[in-house]
Amino acid sequence: MVTAVQHACFRHQLHDNRPDGSIVGSGMAGQSVAETKTEERGSDNSAGRSAEVDLIAVLVAVTGGEPRVMTLDGGRALPSGPFELAHRSLQSGLRDWVEQQTHHPLGYVEQLYTFADRDRGAGPTAARVISISYLGLTREDVGRDSAEGWRSWYDYFPWEDWRSGPPPVIEEIVAPALTAWAEGGGTERRHRVALAFGLGGNPWNEELTLQRYELLYEAGLVAEAHQPRLDEHGLLVPGRAMLTDHRRILATGIARLRAKIKYRPVVFELMPPMFTLLQLQRCVEALGGRLVHKQNFRRLVEQQELVEETGETAAETLGRPAKLFRFRHAVEVERAIAGTKLPLIRS
Amino acid sequence: MVTAVQHACFRHQLHDNRPDGSIVGSGMAGQSVAETKTEERGSDNSAGRSAEVDLIAVLVAVTGGEPRVMTLDGGRALPSGPFELAHRSLQSGLRDWVEQQTHHPLGYVEQLYTFADRDRGAGPTAARVISISYLGLTREDVGRDSAEGWRSWYDYFPWEDWRSGPPPVIEEIVAPALTAWAEGGGTERRHRVALAFGLGGNPWNEELTLQRYELLYEAGLVAEAHQPRLDEHGLLVPGRAMLTDHRRILATGIARLRAKIKYRPVVFELMPPMFTLLQLQRCVEALGGRLVHKQNFRRLVEQQELVEETGETAAETLGRPAKLFRFRHAVEVERAIAGTKLPLIRS
DNA sequence: ATGACAATACTCACTTTGAGCATAAGTTGG
DNA sequence: CCAACTTATGCTCAAAGTGAGTATTGTCAT
Numbered sequence A, B: 001m002v003t004a005v006q007h008a009c010f011r012h013q014l015h016d017n018r019p020d021g022s023i024v025g026s027g028m029a030g031q032s033v034a035e036t037k038t039e040e041r042g043s044d045n046s047a048g049r050s051a052e053v054d055l056i057a058v059l060v061a062v063t064g065g066e067p068r069v070m071t072l073d074g075g076r077a078l079p080s081g082p083f084e085l086a087h088r089s090l091q092s093g094l095r096d097w098v099e100q101q102t103h104h105p106l107g108y109v110e111q112l113y114t115f116a117d118r119d120r121g122a123g124p125t126a127a128r129v130i131s132i133s134y135l136g137l138t139r140e141d142v143g144r145d146s147a148e149g150w151r152s153w154y155d156y157f158p159w160e161d162w163r164s165g166p167p168p169v170i171e172e173i174v175a176p177a178l179t180a181w182a183e184g185g186g187t188e189r190r191h192r193v194a195l196a197f198g199l200g201g202n203p204w205n206e207e208l209t210l211q212r213y214e215l216l217y218e219a220g221l222v223a224e225a226h227q228p229r230l231d232e233h234g235l236l237v238p239g240r241a242m243l244t245d246h247r248r249i250l251a252t253g254i255a256r257l258r259a260k261i262k263y264r265p266v267v268f269e270l271m272p273p274m275f276t277l278l279q280l281q282r283c284v285e286a287l288g289g290r291l292v293h294k295q296n297f298r299r300l301v302e303q304q305e306l307v308e309e310t311g312e313t314a315a316e317t318l319g320r321p322a323k324l325f326r327f328r329h330a331v332e333v334e335r336a337i338a339g340t341k342l343p344l345i346r347s
Numbered sequence C: 001a002t003g004a005c006a007a008t009a010c011t012c013a014c015t016t017t018g019a020g021c022a023t024a025a026g027t028t029g030g
Numbered sequence D: 001c002c003a004a005c006t007t008a009t010g011c012t013c014a015a016a017g018t019g020a021g022t023a024t025t026g027t028c029a030t
Helices: A032-037 A090-102 A170-184 A186-197 A208-220 A244-261 A278-287 A293-305 A332-335 B032-037 B090-102 B168-183 B185-198 B207-218 B247-261 B275-288 B293-301 B331-332
Strands: A048-064 A066-070 A080-082 A108-115 A129-137 A150-152 A309-311 A323-327 B048-064 B066-070 B080-082 B110-113 B128-136 B149-154 B308-315 B323-328
Touching: A048 A090, A048 A278, A066 A244, A066 A278, A066 B168, A066 B331, A080 A090, A080 A186, A090 A108, A090 A129, A090 B331, A108 A244, A108 B110, A129 A244, A129 B128, A170 A186, A170 A208, A208 A244, A208 B293, A244 A278, A278 A293, A278 A323, A323 B090, B048 B090, B048 B247, B066 B247, B066 B275, B080 B090, B090 B128, B110 B247, B128 B247, B168 B185, B168 B207, B185 B207, B275 B293, B275 B323
Parallel strands: A048 A129, B048 B128
Antiparallel strands: A048 A066, A048 A080, A048 B048, A066 A150, A108 A129, A309 A323, B048 B066, B048 B080, B066 B149, B110 B128, B308 B323
C-alpha cells in the first residue's frame, strides 16, 4: 500500500477527472480553464432525460513494427455508431458497428471511458451526446482488403515516438510553443508542461499521452477537422487531425494500452500465434514508443513463464535463427491470483 | 512489459468483458451462461437511438476502522439520479445528485464503469438504461446528521473481510454451495470458483471482489431486493441485498479501490489532515480486508516520502504516543513521472 | 574462412521485499 | 515508584528482483 500509494495520484476536488486520472488542478487558483475542459466544454442546456449514445472503438494492431489504429473516412474518424435498442449489450453493439464498418473481426475488447461532451466537435446547437469508448486489440489481417483503414498512431501523435531518440518535433515546435503558452499561466502551468513532455530534466513518461494531447489542445496548438485553428497562432504542432473528439479518444486508448501492457499480458492479443522474442519486443516497443533492454526483456518474459517454446525456429533472413514461442494461455488463469503488492502479514 | 505481461489478463473473444477485465470464458464450450451474463441479461429490443442515462455513485469513507459506503433507502440503494441536459457534465451531474440526496460534499471522484443492462433489476418491460457509475472518496463527517446512510461494505459482502482470518461464512456456506453448483459445470467452472475464493490451496486475492459476486450471482446464491430468490435452493449466502444492480456496482467500486490503492496514493483522500501511521495502516487494512505487516508498511510509506511529520504527536490513550503525519501533496506531481516498469534502455 | 547480425548465456552490483527481533516511551494498576 | 501492557520505532538478514553489460554461439552472404 503504500504502495497503496506508490504512484501518482491527482486531486480534483471540485473539478472533473480525466479518463486516466491525470492531474487537473489542485485547488490552486488560476487555470480554471484547464480544469473544466475535459468533460464539459460548453453544451447548451435544457431539461431532458434521455440522450443519444454513441459507441466508439479504438481498434489497435501492430504490424511491421508499427502500432496501428483502424480508421475510417480517410483517417479522420474512428469506427463508431449509435447504440440502439436492438443491440444486446454495449459491447455487442460496438462489435456490430466495427465489423460492419471495417469488415474486421473484433477480438479482445475493453471499455475505455464514457464522455459526455462533444462540444469540441459539434457546433453549439448540437444535442447532448454520450460517447462510450472501447479499446480493441487484434492482429492486422495482412493481405486482405484491409490495410485500408489502418494508420500508424504516430501519424496523429508524432511526439509520442521515442524509439529513435527524442522526436525533433518536440524541441523544435512543441516545447517552444508550449513554453510560450505556459508563460501566461503561472508556475502550475509551466510545471504541467515540463512534467508531461519531459522538459527541464524531467524524464519522459510514455503513459502521459492523454495529458500531453490535452495540454496541446488547451494551448490551442492542435487543430481538429471541424475546427482548423490554422491561423490563430500561425503555429500548429504537426499531427493528423480527426473529427470531433476522436483524437482525444485515441489518445485515451494509447495511454490505457501503454499502462496496461505493464501489468497484464495483453500484448499477446496483438501477436500472431507464434513469434520470436524479438518480435514480441518490437511489438512492445512500438506500443510504448521506447526501446527496451533486450536481455532484461527476455529474462522477464521467460522467468515469468509467459511463453513456451514451440520447438520450431524462425525462418529469418539474418542472424542466428530464433526460437519460436507461443503464449502460455495458462498464465491468464494463474495471474488472476497475483495482484497484490501490499506488505501483507503471514502467508 | 513483460511485464508488459506481468499480471493476469483474460480473453473474451466473442464475449463481453467485465468491468475489471475479469475472466469470462476462454472459448471453451460450456458456460455460455456465465459469459453472457454481465452486460446483456435480456432486455427487449426495438429500434431507438436514445436511452435514459443514470448516474450512480459508490461513495466511500473509512471511519472507525470500517470501510463504509453511502446508501439511501435503508441501505438498499446507492445515491443516483438521471443525467439531465441541465448538467454541465457527467461528473457535475453526479455531484448534484449525491449532494442533493446525501447532503454530503463529494471530493475525489473517478469514473468506474458504464453498464447498459438493468435486466437484473427491472422487469422484462423495462426500457434500456445506461448506468454510468462513479467511485467517490471522502471522509465521513462524523458528528453531523450523517452517519445516516453510511454502512460497512462488509454488510453486503461478508466474505470479503479477512482481517480476522478467513471468514467462517466461506467454509460454512459459500464454499459448499459454490462447489455444489460448480459440479454441474465442468472443470472450468470449478476452477473459477477455486481461484476467486481461494479454495483448494489457492491464495486469497482481495481484488477479485467483483468476480466473486458475479460467481455467486450466477450460481443463484445471492438475492437482490427485487428478486428474492429465497427458496430456490433453500440456501442463500448471507449479505445485505440492494435494488437492481447496485450491489454489483458496489462490488465494482470495491474491486477498483482495492486495486488502486496499490499504485496511486488515493488512501489519503480518506484520511483526516493529520494521522498516525497506524491509523493509515488501519485504513488500508479496512479497504483491503487484510492485515499488513506493520514495520514493512511503515518502511514503504516513509521511504516513498508519501508523508511528512507535523511535529505533533497523537493524544492517544494507550501505548507510546505516535507522531502525527500529513500527506505530502507534492508526491501527486512527482509521481506523475514514475509509472514505467519496462526494462528500458539507456537512461 | 571472414564478417555481420542476432540469439542466448552469464555476471555483478544494487534495490526492493518478506519476516522477525529488539528497544523505546507512555499508560494503568498496585 | 515498580511491573505489566500496549503501541511506536529501529535494525538486521536473506531471498528476489532489476539495471547494465560482457561473452558465446549459430547462420547467412561474401
